[in-house]
Amino acid sequence: MNEKTRTLCSLLCFFSVILVSISQSNGQDLALACGASEPSSDPDKKKWEPDTKFLKTPNTDHATATYQDPSLLSTIPYMTARIFTAPATYEIPVKGDKRHLLRLHFYPSEYTGLNIDDSYFSVAANDITLLSNFSAAITCQALTQAYLVREYSLAPTLKDALTITFTPSDKHPKAFAFINGIEVVEMPELFDTAVLVGFTDQTADAKSANLQTMFRLNVGGQDIPGSQDSGGLTRTWYNDAPYIFSAGLVFFFFF
Template sequence: MNGKTWSLLSLLCLSILLFLPTRSNGQDFALSCGAKEPSTDPEKKKWEPDAKFLKTGNSIQATATYQDPSLLSTIPYMTARIFTAPSTYEIPVKGDKRHLLRLHFYPSTYTGLNISNSYFAVAANDVTLLSNFSAAITCQALTQAYLVREYSLAPIEKDVLSITFTPSDKYKDTFAFINGIEVIEMPELFDTAVLVGFSDQMADAKAANLQSMFRLNVGGQDIPGSQDSGGLTRTWYNDAPYIFSAGLGVTLQASNNFRINYEKMPVSTAPADVYKTARTQGPDGNINIKSNLTWTFQVDTNFTYIMRLHFCEF
């Protein structure tokens, strides 16, 4: 895809606070696809076998023949569910709630199948998430061994989330596969947004299905899912690789006794560690007027993007 990422409506997080309800205690699911027994990953997340949620289609339980050293965990990546025909998972959800959906892919060799033949589509209910997708090609382009695709799905007014994998009919001996599926109930973090450059036009993000593109902790290090807030287990990445040119500015760190007071927004908006670091141009006004801080992101220009900016004074 020439380095471009397909999405529905895409979500970009840098590090405007929204006044929202707190996260409800919904039932969440972490499925280790192809696994036969429950397991726990290094971040203490519990994964369960996927079989009881698989309702239709022909599938194979498989184990990867090679463990890449870059894998942070064997769970859920060393087992997979292989599909040779359209197949559907049905997961019970609250239809009036928004949900995070994460799909985990590790394009290794499974049961003698050639991973380069794997092209498929993924749909959540009637929403197409991936089309003619090759995890192998995508990972190769990104120079990484595994891939996580994250979506924020609008309320579906149904009590079942159907996730369907369909092998492509454009290639011979093709198949679909999945290593892990996470479904997490989340609060409504999105609302109507003004389109940049078009003040008279609005984007109804609240009713949109979104794909997460970038989620950065500005001025700080990576924050793993186990340290995220509100039980959403999102990963926040160091922003430095996205800064344009050598002008990194100056990073700031809050004192150790700094505490976030979430008075008018839910804890799940972002973890406290996001608000404990920042990046500035520095204290010299003469230099600042001649420079700027710029982050660059590779995106597909065919889509609309939501940018959320997080601010905190300390």
């Protein structure tokens, strides 16, 4: 191993230590199994509680999926759902000066009396639109998967409550919204001002930005389930191999 390679490996190890250190979360996870009637735990021993006390809109419906897809990692929170035929809001207590991860879980299965193809809706968090005219059924079909998780990193708002509003589309007859699971996790501030690529004289203030997670890859490693994530943030990491379009791969192992 030459000097340049040793230096690179040292830097990689250094950055790995830094990332683990700053990923510690002191907040309490909140996981809601929407439509469920009692607390439960999934196979990773994550505790999910019913969503009722956080729901600020009356006259909503709850439903149970009529079919359990074999690819579901857990029946919790996916086999129960909260159904909205009109705008509805959750209100979740948070620390307003902290950044939070928000995860939305969708399982577009068949629910009694409903046609999942009619489900088009929008989702907003603290008046920030996260999804618009969204169809979980079409999205899952395009991705060839049974369920879907959308994750967002929300900037501090100085408000002591996170409001999440589901609004059925007014462009589709019989439209309804649904949600199977909601997670809110307090996280450390990982972002700062960054220089725009290709524009050295321009910067972006990522610290005040609201971000959506697109891919989270464990480079050179295997899948890591949320139960084994560092810092208690319960993030899922995926093997990067399916995303690499090159045969010239080199792996480093550190001991």
